[in-house]
Amino acid sequence: MPPAMTDLLDIWAAHSPLAGHVLDQVTVDFLLPTGIYIQMDVPREATIQHIKLLLWKQAQSFPLFPSLGEMESHMFECVNQAAVHEELEDESRRLCDVRPFLPVLRLVTRNCGRAERLLDSKIGVLIGKGLHELDAINDQEVKDFRSKMFRLSEERMQKVQMMTCTEWLQACFSPQLEPPAGPAAPEGLNDRPADLKVIIHFDQSQVRDEDTYTCVDRGCVCLCTFLASVPDCVHIFPAQYANAAHSLPPLAFPRQLVQTCVWDVSQPFKIVLVNGSKVNAEESAKVQVRAGLFHGTELLCKPAVSSESSGRSDHTWNNSTLEFDLSVCDLPRMTRLCFAIYAVMDKVKKQKSTKNLHTNKYQTIPWVNTMVFDYKGQLKTGDIILHCWSSFPDELEEMLNPIGTIQTNPYTENATALHIHFPEYMSHSVVFPPFDKVRHRGWKKFNxxxxxxxxxxxxxxxxxxxxxxxxxxxxxxxxxxxxxxxxxxxxxxxxxxxxxxxxxxxxxxxxxxxxxxxxxxxxxxxxxxxxxxxxxxxxxxxxxxxxxxxxxxxxxxxxxxxxxxxxxxxxxxxxxxxxxxxxxxxxxxxxxxxxxxxxxxxxxxxxxxxxxGTLSKLKSVNELIKLGTIKNARSKTKEAMLTKEAMMTCLRQSGYSETLSDLHSPLNPNILVEKCRYMDSKMKPLWIVYNNKLLGGDTLGIIFKNGDDLRQDMLTLQILRLMDLLWKEANLDLRIVPYGCLATGDRSGLIEVVSSADTIANIQLTSSNVAAAAAFNKDALLNWLKERNSGDALERAIEEFTLSCAGYCVATYVLGIGDRHSDNIMVRSTGQLFHIDFGHILGNFKSKFGIKRERVPFILTHDFIHVIQEGKTGYTEKFASFRQYCEAAYLVLRKNGNLFITLFALMLTAGLPELTSVKDIQYLKDSLALGKTDEDALKQFRQKFDEALRESWTTKVNWMAHNVAKDNRS
Missing domain, CATH: 1.25.40.70 (Phosphatidylinositol 3-kinase, accessory domain (PIK))
Known part of the structure; x- marks a missing residue:
C-alpha cells in the first residue's frame, strides 16, 4: 500500500467517532480473495466502510496483500439472518444493522455497474428482501414483470427530469391535488390495420431466413397468431401468394408461433395425476385427490375425485386422468383449478355427504390452487409440481379453498407435493381470445x-x-x-x-x-x-x-x-x-x-x-424491556425502575437517538429521551416522545408496539375515519378522534398518542381512595372536566363530550367492538371522548370461565349521562338531543351499509383473526338492519339503546374488577 494511503488510514482511525471504544466489540472472521484468513475485533456499531478500512490496514502485514489491488474494487459478503448470501454494497450500514448469521465477512471483488448494485442493495434493505433472491426465481412471469417495471420506472424518471420546479413540487408535496380529468379512452377494438404484415425470423432448418406474411382469411373465428388487437386468424401465407392463398396449404410453423382459440376446443377439460409426496397419511388410510374448477367462489362443475392410493408418504395414481364435466371452450379466463388431498378412513367412507368430510380427518388436509391459463392467457400444458399448504379454513364445501392463494408453498422441504400434468388438446398452443363487440339485443322495460x-x-x-x-x-x-x-x-x-x-x-x-x-x-x-x-x-x-x-x-x-x-x-x-x-x-x-x-x-x-422511480432500533429496545420485565415479576417496583433505566441508557446511545430523530415526519420532531417510557401492558409498548419545534416546543408522542398485530386496529380506525367523513357529508360532526396507526412489520407498528387525554380508569382512580369504589363515582368524570374548563369552556367541553359519545356509541355498536374496559376509553381535556385498542370486533366479545363479560350492545354508563346533562338528574332536553344525535348517526351509516360490507369483504384474506369468513361480516348486516325499512331499523336501534342504559350496571361491575386488578399491579 502506498505510504500516503497508510497515513490516511491511521489519521481516519484516530479521529473516527468510534476511536477508543473497546466496549461492544465483536470478533469477526474475514475471508480474503487471496486465500488469507484474518480474525479481528471490530466495534459492533462500526459502519461497513469503517470495518473495511480497519481490515485493509491489518491486511498490510499479511502475505499476498499487493494482489488485492484497490480497496474500492472490493466489497463484503455475508450470510444474513434468512440464511442467504447478502452483498453489503451499501457501506454506510452498521454491522449491528446487518446482523450476519455468523460473524464471518467475505471480501469479494466488485463487478461492474457499482451504482446499479448500490441501488439494488438499498432497495433490498428497504423492502426486507435481497434482490438477489428475486434474481434467483426461475419464473418467466417474475422476469417479465420486473423487466416491465424497470422500463416504466426509467420512463417515469425521464418525465421527472423534464419537470419544472413547480411541477416537481406539486407531484411530490401537494397536499390535495385532484387527479387529471379521467383516463384516456381505451383503445378501440376496431382500430386495426387493413392488412397485417409480420417479419418472422426462423432457423435455417425450418424455412428461409426471412419471409413476409400477410393475413388473408378475415372471416375465421379463431385467435390471431401474433397480435391480440388484429382480426382473429391463424392462416398465414407468404405475401407474394396472398391472392392465391386459399389454394395453398398453410405453412408448417413452429408450435410456439401457431395458436388456436380456446373457443374452438370442444373436448372436456382434464388433467393427469402423476403422484404425490410427503402426504403424511396414516398407514391404513386411503388417500384421494379432489379437484374443482372455480370462477371466483362459483364452482363451475362437479368436482373430480381420484382413485384411492395407499401409503404414508408417497402416492401414485398411475397417471390417472381427472375429467371434468366442462368443455375447454367454456373455461372462463380466470378459472382456478383447486386441489385438496385427504385421507379416507373407513368410518368416513360410509358417510353420504362430503360437505363436512374434512372435519372427521385425523390430519390437516393439504390444499393448493393454480390457474388454468398462464399470465399471457395461454392454456397451461406440461408437468407442474404444486407444493401444498397445510392450514385449512373451516366450513368449506367440497373441501376446496378457492379463495386461497394461487402461489405454491415456498417452504418446499416439508410441504406436500402434488405432481400433475396438463395435457395438450392441439398440436399447438391454445390461448384465450380478446373479446369482440357483439350486437345488442332488444331492450326490455325494467320493472x-x-x-x-x-x-x-x-x-x-x-x-x-x-x-x-x-x-x-x-x-x-x-x-x-x-x-x-x-x-x-x-x-x-x-x-x-x-x-x-x-x-x-x-x-x-x-x-x-x-x-x-x-x-x-x-x-x-x-x-x-x-x-x-x-x-x-x-x-x-x-x-x-x-x-x-x-x-x-x-x-x-x-x-x-x-x-x-x-x-x-x-x-x-x-x-x-x-x-x-x-x-x-x-x-x-x-x-x-x-x-x-x-x-x-x-x-x-x-x-x-x-x-x-428504522424501526429495528425500537424493536430491540422493546425486546430489552420485555426481557427485563419477565425475569423478575416479584420485585415489581425495583424491576420497573431498572428496566426504565436500561431503556434510557439504550435510547441515549448515539446510534439510537440519531435513528429515531431521523424518522420521517412532516413536522421533523426530535426525540426527548427523558420523557420516554414503556407502558404497563402485556407487550410492554414503548412510549416515544418527540419535541415539535414548529409548534413552539409542544411534544408529540408515538407508541411502538412489538408483539401485537395492529392491522385490525388499522382497519377499525380506517372505518371510524370513514364514518366521520360520512357524518360530516350529512352535516353531522360528531367529533371523532381517529388517531394514527400503522403496522410496519410482523406484529409490530406505531400508534399516535392523542395529547391532553386520560383514560376513564385513571380519572376514576384519582378521584377515589378505594379502587373498588372508583367505578361507581358518577361525579368523577364531570369534576375532571370542570377542573380543566370553566365558564363557556366547560359548556363547550360538555357539548364536545355529548357529540363524541354519540358517535362512538353508534360506531362501536355497528362494528361490534368488544373489550371496552375503562382503560380502553379516553377523554381529552377539551371534552372529546374516544375509544382505543380494537383487538375485538364484529361481536367477538370477551368471556371468562365461559361467562360473557360484556352484556351491553355499546357503552353508555350513567356517569356519561351525568356529564351530558351537566349534573342534572332525570332525563333532560340535553339527553333527548344526545339520543337524536345517535339515531341520526345510525341512519347515515345504514345508507352506506353496502360500502362497509365491501370494505370488510376486501379484507377477508388479510389473515385478521376475527375476519376470516363471510359469516363474520354478517354481523355488520345485522347491526345495520340491512334489508329492513328505516322505520324498522330505527326501532331495532332504539331497543339496543334502551338495553345499553338498562344494563349499564354490568359495565360498572366489569370496570370495578378492572380497576382493582390495575390497582394490584401498581
Missing part, C-alpha cells in the same frame, strides 16, 4: 322486481330466476341501475363464451361508477381481468385523500390478482410515485406483510418497482 333486486346488500344471494332476469334486462341495468354492475356480473354464465363476449361488449359502454361503488368489483367474486380493469379505471377519479382512505383495502385485494402484471398494480404504483404521501403508506402496507409466504414474491416485486 319493480328488478329495482328490488338491485337494492339488496352485497351479502344477499341471488337465485337462478333472479340471475336470469338480470341478464335478460342487462341493458336496462346499464341505463337505470349502473351501480348494479356487481349483481349483473354474478348473473353471467361464465362457462358460456357467448355470454362473456356480450358482457365485454356491454362493459365498453357501461357508465363509469363512483370510486366507492367500484371498490366492490375488486372483490374475489369478480376475477375477470376486464372487469377489474374497468374497476381500476373508475378508481382513477379518486382524489389523493380518498385514495388514502381506501389504500388499506386496495393493497389487500392484490392478493386476489393471480398475475403480477395487472391494472391494479399499475394504478397503485402510478399514484404512489406521483404523490409522496400515497407512496409512504403503500410502502408500509406492503412492507408490513412481506414476511407472509403467500404474498412474499408479489409484494417484494411491487416494493422493488416502487423503490426504483
Amino acid at each position: 319493480i322486481e328488478l329495482k328490488e333486486i338491485m337494492e339488496r346488500d352485497p351479502l344477499s344471494q341471488l337465485c337462478e330466476n333472479e340471475k336470469d332476469l338480470i341478464w335478460t334486462l342487462r341493458h336496462d341495468c346499464k341505463d337505470y341501475f349502473p351501480q348494479s354492475l356487481p349483481k349483473l356480473l354474478l348473473s353471467v354464465k361464465w362457462s358460456k363464451h357467448e355470454d362473456m363476449a356480450q358482457l365485454q361488449a356491454l362493459l365498453q359502454v357501461w357508465p363509469k361508477l363512483s370510486p366507492r361503488d367500484a371498490l366492490e368489483l375488486l372483490d374475489f367474486n369478480y376475477p375477470d381481468q376486464y372487469v377489474r380493469k374497468y374497476a381500476v379505471g373508475c378508481l382513477r377519479d379518486m382524489s389523493e385523500e380518498e385514495l388514502s382512505q381506501y389504500l388499506l383495502q386496495l393493497v389487500q385485494v392484490l392478493r386476489y390478482e393471480p398475475y403480477y402484471d395487472c391494472a391494479l398494480t399499475h394504478f397503485l404504483l402510478e399514484r404512489a410515485q406521483g404523490n409522496r404521501k400515497i407512496g409512504h403508506f403503500l410502502f408500509w402496507h406492503l412492507r408490513a406483510e412481506i414476511h407472509m409466504p403467500a404474498v412474499l414474491v408479489q409484494f417484494a416485486l411491487i416494493l422493488e418497482a416502487y423503490c426504483r
Whole structure:
C-alpha cells in the first residue's frame, strides 16, 4: 500500500467517532480473495466502510496483500439472518444493522455497474428482501414483470427530469391535488390495420431466413397468431401468394408461433395425476385427490375425485386422468383449478355427504390452487409440481379453498407435493381470445322486481330466476341501475363464451361508477381481468385523500390478482410515485406483510418497482424491556425502575437517538429521551416522545408496539375515519378522534398518542381512595372536566363530550367492538371522548370461565349521562338531543351499509383473526338492519339503546374488577 494511503488510514482511525471504544466489540472472521484468513475485533456499531478500512490496514502485514489491488474494487459478503448470501454494497450500514448469521465477512471483488448494485442493495434493505433472491426465481412471469417495471420506472424518471420546479413540487408535496380529468379512452377494438404484415425470423432448418406474411382469411373465428388487437386468424401465407392463398396449404410453423382459440376446443377439460409426496397419511388410510374448477367462489362443475392410493408418504395414481364435466371452450379466463388431498378412513367412507368430510380427518388436509391459463392467457400444458399448504379454513364445501392463494408453498422441504400434468388438446398452443363487440339485443322495460333486486346488500344471494332476469334486462341495468354492475356480473354464465363476449361488449359502454361503488368489483367474486380493469379505471377519479382512505383495502385485494402484471398494480404504483404521501403508506402496507409466504414474491416485486422511480432500533429496545420485565415479576417496583433505566441508557446511545430523530415526519420532531417510557401492558409498548419545534416546543408522542398485530386496529380506525367523513357529508360532526396507526412489520407498528387525554380508569382512580369504589363515582368524570374548563369552556367541553359519545356509541355498536374496559376509553381535556385498542370486533366479545363479560350492545354508563346533562338528574332536553344525535348517526351509516360490507369483504384474506369468513361480516348486516325499512331499523336501534342504559350496571361491575386488578399491579 502506498505510504500516503497508510497515513490516511491511521489519521481516519484516530479521529473516527468510534476511536477508543473497546466496549461492544465483536470478533469477526474475514475471508480474503487471496486465500488469507484474518480474525479481528471490530466495534459492533462500526459502519461497513469503517470495518473495511480497519481490515485493509491489518491486511498490510499479511502475505499476498499487493494482489488485492484497490480497496474500492472490493466489497463484503455475508450470510444474513434468512440464511442467504447478502452483498453489503451499501457501506454506510452498521454491522449491528446487518446482523450476519455468523460473524464471518467475505471480501469479494466488485463487478461492474457499482451504482446499479448500490441501488439494488438499498432497495433490498428497504423492502426486507435481497434482490438477489428475486434474481434467483426461475419464473418467466417474475422476469417479465420486473423487466416491465424497470422500463416504466426509467420512463417515469425521464418525465421527472423534464419537470419544472413547480411541477416537481406539486407531484411530490401537494397536499390535495385532484387527479387529471379521467383516463384516456381505451383503445378501440376496431382500430386495426387493413392488412397485417409480420417479419418472422426462423432457423435455417425450418424455412428461409426471412419471409413476409400477410393475413388473408378475415372471416375465421379463431385467435390471431401474433397480435391480440388484429382480426382473429391463424392462416398465414407468404405475401407474394396472398391472392392465391386459399389454394395453398398453410405453412408448417413452429408450435410456439401457431395458436388456436380456446373457443374452438370442444373436448372436456382434464388433467393427469402423476403422484404425490410427503402426504403424511396414516398407514391404513386411503388417500384421494379432489379437484374443482372455480370462477371466483362459483364452482363451475362437479368436482373430480381420484382413485384411492395407499401409503404414508408417497402416492401414485398411475397417471390417472381427472375429467371434468366442462368443455375447454367454456373455461372462463380466470378459472382456478383447486386441489385438496385427504385421507379416507373407513368410518368416513360410509358417510353420504362430503360437505363436512374434512372435519372427521385425523390430519390437516393439504390444499393448493393454480390457474388454468398462464399470465399471457395461454392454456397451461406440461408437468407442474404444486407444493401444498397445510392450514385449512373451516366450513368449506367440497373441501376446496378457492379463495386461497394461487402461489405454491415456498417452504418446499416439508410441504406436500402434488405432481400433475396438463395435457395438450392441439398440436399447438391454445390461448384465450380478446373479446369482440357483439350486437345488442332488444331492450326490455325494467320493472319493480328488478329495482328490488338491485337494492339488496352485497351479502344477499341471488337465485337462478333472479340471475336470469338480470341478464335478460342487462341493458336496462346499464341505463337505470349502473351501480348494479356487481349483481349483473354474478348473473353471467361464465362457462358460456357467448355470454362473456356480450358482457365485454356491454362493459365498453357501461357508465363509469363512483370510486366507492367500484371498490366492490375488486372483490374475489369478480376475477375477470376486464372487469377489474374497468374497476381500476373508475378508481382513477379518486382524489389523493380518498385514495388514502381506501389504500388499506386496495393493497389487500392484490392478493386476489393471480398475475403480477395487472391494472391494479399499475394504478397503485402510478399514484404512489406521483404523490409522496400515497407512496409512504403503500410502502408500509406492503412492507408490513412481506414476511407472509403467500404474498412474499408479489409484494417484494411491487416494493422493488416502487423503490426504483428504522424501526429495528425500537424493536430491540422493546425486546430489552420485555426481557427485563419477565425475569423478575416479584420485585415489581425495583424491576420497573431498572428496566426504565436500561431503556434510557439504550435510547441515549448515539446510534439510537440519531435513528429515531431521523424518522420521517412532516413536522421533523426530535426525540426527548427523558420523557420516554414503556407502558404497563402485556407487550410492554414503548412510549416515544418527540419535541415539535414548529409548534413552539409542544411534544408529540408515538407508541411502538412489538408483539401485537395492529392491522385490525388499522382497519377499525380506517372505518371510524370513514364514518366521520360520512357524518360530516350529512352535516353531522360528531367529533371523532381517529388517531394514527400503522403496522410496519410482523406484529409490530406505531400508534399516535392523542395529547391532553386520560383514560376513564385513571380519572376514576384519582378521584377515589378505594379502587373498588372508583367505578361507581358518577361525579368523577364531570369534576375532571370542570377542573380543566370553566365558564363557556366547560359548556363547550360538555357539548364536545355529548357529540363524541354519540358517535362512538353508534360506531362501536355497528362494528361490534368488544373489550371496552375503562382503560380502553379516553377523554381529552377539551371534552372529546374516544375509544382505543380494537383487538375485538364484529361481536367477538370477551368471556371468562365461559361467562360473557360484556352484556351491553355499546357503552353508555350513567356517569356519561351525568356529564351530558351537566349534573342534572332525570332525563333532560340535553339527553333527548344526545339520543337524536345517535339515531341520526345510525341512519347515515345504514345508507352506506353496502360500502362497509365491501370494505370488510376486501379484507377477508388479510389473515385478521376475527375476519376470516363471510359469516363474520354478517354481523355488520345485522347491526345495520340491512334489508329492513328505516322505520324498522330505527326501532331495532332504539331497543339496543334502551338495553345499553338498562344494563349499564354490568359495565360498572366489569370496570370495578378492572380497576382493582390495575390497582394490584401498581
